[in-house]
Amino acid sequence: MCSQINNEINNIAKAIKSRRQELNMSYQDLADKTHLSKSTLQRYETGGIKNIPLDKLTIICTALEIPLSYLIETQETLTNKLIRALEINFNTDADNTLELICELTDIDAEVIDEALKNNEDISESYLSKMIDIIYKDNPNLFLDFYSANKKLIDDSYSICSYTCNEILKKIKIKGILDEVDDITKKYHRENEKKKVFNNRFDKTINITENDIKNYLFSIVKDILESSNSSTDLKYKLSDFSKNEIKEIGLFLYNSYQLKVNEILERHKNK
Numbered sequence: 001m002c003s004q005i006n007n008e009i010n011n012i013a014k015a016i017k018s019r020r021q022e023l024n025m026s027y028q029d030l031a032d033k034t035h036l037s038k039s040t041l042q043r044y045e046t047g048g049i050k051n052i053p054l055d056k057l058t059i060i061c062t063a064l065e066i067p068l069s070y071l072i073e074t075q076e077t078l079t080n081k082l083i084r085a086l087e088i089n090f091n092t093d094a095d096n097t098l099e100l101i102c103e104l105t106d107i108d109a110e111v112i113d114e115a116l117k118n119n120e121d122i123s124e125s126y127l128s129k130m131i132d133i134i135y136k137d138n139p140n141l142f143l144d145f146y147s148a149n150k151k152l153i154d155d156s157y158s159i160c161s162y163t164c165n166e167i168l169k170k171i172k173i174k175g176i177l178d179e180v181d182d183i184t185k186k187y188h189r190e191n192e193k194k195k196v197f198n199n200r201f202d203k204t205i206n207i208t209e210n211d212i213k214n215y216l217f218s219i220v221k222d223i224l225e226s227s228n229s230s231t232d233l234k235y236k237l238s239d240f241s242k243n244e245i246k247e248i249g250l251f252l253y254n255s256y257q258l259k260v261n262e263i264l265e266r267h268k269n270k
Contacts, residue, residue, distance in 0.1 A: 013046065016064070020045075020064060030064075034059045034062075079122050080119075083101065086130060089133070098112060105133075124157055127159075132167070169238060173228070216256065221245070224236075
């Protein structure tokens with residue numbers, strides 16, 4: 001929490017400095033407009049003063065010609081950010097969103113109201129549940145949200161960071177499975193030809209080299225999928241990229257071809 005507070009203070013200090021420089025104002029110019037001392041303003045910008053009173057922030061915002069929300073939003077809590085993301089997800093207003101959050105996370109509405117009132121965060125266990133809801137309902141929204149708030153989450157919310165990283169692993173595995181499915185899509189659509197490989201070849205069906213190759217790719221996929229639940233194997237599907245899975249499949253196919261040709265050549269020499 002201390003890390004989060006320090007980040008918020010630094011964000012406000014950076015926002016003040018950025019706006020002052022944008023207006024080409026010196027410390028003295030800002031001091032003249034705010035009637036605050038030059039040294040005080042310098043300490044605000046450098047973080048030397050950790051707690052800037054709200055009335056002083058208001059005066060500074062007026063001098064910098066920006067709304068107070070310009071600075072306050074820099075310290076927006078993760079709770080607020082998640083609620084706004086869930087408003088998008090649920091496609092409803094704030095009141096209905098809060099009602100749904102309470103129902104889905106089993107949190108008391110008064111806890112959220114108090115946190116919003118004091119601009120504080122609710123427990124990370126509840127925040128993690130909100131993150132999980134976003135992912136399950138809308139994976140793309142989760143990716144956008146985490147991308148926009150990654151530094152904040154990773155630096156200040158260890159439980160939420162763990163939740164996000166576990167979700168990213170699931171997304172990676174699903175992506176690999178989808179890619180492997182694309183490789184074997186033609187094989188799976190040709191149902192009649194696939195029956196050939198259940199136990200033995202059906203002599204009435206014309207088998208092509210491509211069928212054999214796709215079948216071997218399918219075997220690789222099945223083995224790697226099974227490795228996810230194995231306690232003996234030292235690897236899992238997520239350890240391999242799409243190209244590496246292709247590489248394993250091609251190795252099996254080439255080995256198969258090499259051995260077949262070797263045996264056929266042996267037969268000729270008998």
